[in-house]
Amino acid sequence: MMDTFDFQLPEDPPPDIVAIAQLGTAVHQLAAAVDALHQQHRQLRETVERSQLISAGPAGGQAMPWPLRWRDLDRDAAAQTWAWLIDWVGWFADRYEVAEEIPACWPQHPPLVEELTALAAGWHACYDDTAHPDGPLLWHERLTRARDRLRGWDDNTRCRNGTHTTRARDLIWPDQWHAEAIDAANNDLTGRPQLAGPEPERVPS
Structure with missing residues (x-):
């Protein structure tokens, strides 16, 4: 100014x-x-x-962002990861003809986002210039198991023909589960033998 x-x-x-x-x-x-x-x-x-x-539309193969831990990504890192993943999943669904196994609304299902992120990361790694020659073969073997899991998630959501259905949760953990888990962990620590030295730390609540 x-x-x-x-x-x-x-x-x-x-x-x-x-x-x-x-x-x-x-x-x-x-x-x-x-x-x-x-x-x-x-x-x-x-x-x-x-x-x-x-x-933006498909970028023709964006570089894989890193890290890929969704729970740790800030807004900018998440934007880059979303762009990369959407691009890859679009290519993957067409190339492997798995549109019937992966609903179009997959970005609205966190488990599918995590599963597809893992698949995309593995695919990029196995075709890297420094990857072992049998890397692609191992990835395809893992893809077979991953497709079973994808079909399992789809059976739960039953999203069809572009219609998104929110997965119903029949059971959720009670609000006090975290405090009770901390108590159980500290009780376990108390019962374990201790080597000579300072008092063992407790699990922070």
Whole structure:
């Protein structure tokens, strides 16, 4: 942002000096407006670039982001991971003809997101330049087991023909499960033999 324009006119200045001061003030205001517009344009461009990470079509094989731990990703890292995964799953479903095994609404099912993320990571790793020659074969053997799991998830959700169905949870853990788990862990620690040294740490709650 430009510095504030501050020009003090002398008392009873001639008209030409007044005109020059007014012109200077107008130029300064215009420069400030242009600077503000530039800042807004830069922010808009950054916003568009971030949104395009997800809205863009298939990129023809994006580089695998890392790490892939969904629970640890911030917004920017998650945007890159989503773009990469959507691109890969679209290719995978067409190449391996598994559209009947993976519902189109898979991004709305966290278990499917995790399963497909693992498959995509394994696929990228097995075809890496430094991978062992039998890497692709091992990946396809694991794909066979993964397809059984994918069909199992689909049996639970029963999403068909683009219609998304939220999976019903018949049983959920009670609210106090975490505190009870901590108590059980600390009880287990108390019963274990201790080597000479300081007191063992307790599991933080």
